[in-house]
Amino acid sequence: xxxAESVFDYEARxxxxxxGERAALRDLYVQEGPRLLGVAKRLVRDTALAEDVVHEAxxxxxxxxxxxxxxRGSARGWMFSVTRHLxxxxxxxxxxxxxxxxxxxxxxxxxLADVHSARIHRCLEQLEPQRRSCIxxxxxxxxxxxxxxxxxxxxxxxxxxxxxxxLNALRECMG
Amino acid sequence: MTGESAQDRDELAGEYVLGTLSFExxxxxxxxxxDEPELRAAVDAWxxxxxxxxxLAEPQQPSAQLWPRIERSLERLTVSKPLxxxxxLLPLWRGLSAAGLAATLILGTLLLTQTAPKxxxxxxxxxxxxxxxxxxxxxxxxxEIQLIPLGVVEVPADKALEFWTKADGWSGPVSLGxxxxxxxxxxxxxxxxxxQPNQLFELTLEGASGSPIGKPTxxxxxxxxxxxxx
Numbered sequence: 001x002x003x004a005e006s007v008f009d010y011e012a013r014x015x016x017x018x019x020g021e022r023a024a025l026r027d028l029y030v031q032e033g034p035r036l037l038g039v040a041k042r043l044v045r046d047t048a049l050a051e052d053v054v055h056e057a058x059x060x061x062x063x064x065x066x067x068x069x070x071x072r073g074s075a076r077g078w079m080f081s082v083t084r085h086l087x088x089x090x091x092x093x094x095x096x097x098x099x100x101x102x103x104x105x106x107x108x109x110x111x112l113a114d115v116h117s118a119r120i121h122r123c124l125e126q127l128e129p130q131r132r133s134c135i136x137x138x139x140x141x142x143x144x145x146x147x148x149x150x151x152x153x154x155x156x157x158x159x160x161x162x163x164x165x166x167l168n169a170l171r172e173c174m175g
Numbered sequence: 176m177t178g179e180s181a182q183d184r185d186e187l188a189g190e191y192v193l194g195t196l197s198f199e200x201x202x203x204x205x206x207x208x209x210d211e212p213e214l215r216a217a218v219d220a221w222x223x224x225x226x227x228x229x230x231l232a233e234p235q236q237p238s239a240q241l242w243p244r245i246e247r248s249l250e251r252l253t254v255s256k257p258l259x260x261x262x263x264l265l266p267l268w269r270g271l272s273a274a275g276l277a278a279t280l281i282l283g284t285l286l287l288t289q290t291a292p293k294x295x296x297x298x299x300x301x302x303x304x305x306x307x308x309x310x311x312x313x314x315x316x317x318x319e320i321q322l323i324p325l326g327v328v329e330v331p332a333d334k335a336l337e338f339w340t341k342a343d344g345w346s347g348p349v350s351l352g353x354x355x356x357x358x359x360x361x362x363x364x365x366x367x368x369x370x371q372p373n374q375l376f377e378l379t380l381e382g383a384s385g386s387p388i389g390k391p392t393x394x395x396x397x398x399x400x401x402x403x404x405x
Contacts, residue, residue, distance in 0.1 A: 025249075034234040034236050037235045038235045051241050058245045059248050059249065059387070060387070077226045085201075088194045092197060093198050093333060093382070093383055135193065136228070138194050140231045142194050163195060164190075170224060171189070
């Protein structure tokens with residue numbers, strides 16, 4: 001059962017990994033494995049593939065622990081970044097030509113109705129609903145510009161412009 | 176990169192983290208990140224801004240096989256990478272400094288005798304099955320080597336050839352980068368100890384962005400050992 005993020009000391013576990021302590025990696029796996037797998041699964045849309053990604057991610061976390069720089073961000077955030085980028089590489093590599101698949105369950109904008117105090121959600125709420133779903137489809141579902149364009153039935157150029165402007169707006173809003 | 180404004184850089188970083196870049200664009204960003212602190216800072220800032228959105232993905236319990244599989248992979252890494260890495264091996268560095276002294280003497284002699292430089296090491300990389308020669312490596316000094324193809328090799332579109340070396344006494348192979356089939360490649364060796372006789376070189380078939388774990392994982396396409404040219 002994962003501990004609350006505020007109690008679990010990710011940085012200390014990562015430092016222990018850097019010293020070669022396998023139990024610390026196991027702690028990180030127990031703590032974040034299910035959430036990392038959930039993120040990877042949502043992106044690559046296949047459980048076996050998602051487990052490959054998480055496998056690769058934990059090897060990368062183990063090997064990269066010594067080089068982790070806390071000045072660049074939190075250890076927990078780094079674990080998610082490592083996992084997401086492995087999944088996105090995989091997704092973009094395999095789906096260079098894969099057509100949009102309808103069966104994939106999309107991030108419905110109403111997921112935002114969950115109680116989220118995080119600033120990102122308050123800033124997202126300031127975007128127009130369609131632009132907000134562009135950001136969510138891209139980040140959470142790993143949709144490409146073309147897939148978002150198909151999903152929202154909106155011209156590709158419009159989607160690209162929306163995303164660019166939404167990112168600018170988010171940066172303004174979040175600092 | 177020239178002509179890239181802070182605004183361009185931030186947009187690139189934002190779309191990289193968001194996930195909307197193409198595979199080729201992603202690889203390009205990943206190639207630039209280690210050398211470009213400004214791009215790295217922009218990416219880090221976007222990672223922090225968007226991190227909370229990972230909460231929107233439903234957690235999923237990993238299968239019972241996943242952790243044992245990770246452990247097995249770590250086991251393999253540890254076998255090939257003992258805790259005292261080769262950077263910390265005193266005998267290795269003693270040997271290398273002796274070799275360095277020898278090289279200095281040889282270079283000094285070469286300078287004094289005005290001998291034209293000639294290749295000091297040669298490697299012929301052959302296919303492991305039929306021993307057909309595929310590449311030649313030549314080094315006219317021990318700081319840079321050239322990998323020269325002897326023919327054109329077919330590499331699947333989603334794969335890449337990765338170039339590795341390992342000398343006796345090193346704990347594991349070190350990547351020298353990805354190789355474009357049919358193209359010569361110059362590799363500076365400034366972060367590695369000087370070349371040694373019998374040093375192993377090989378090309379393996381890896382995913383398009385190279386081995387994910389920094390060690391060869393794919394089949395060997397060509398392999399050979401360094402021979403000192405007298």
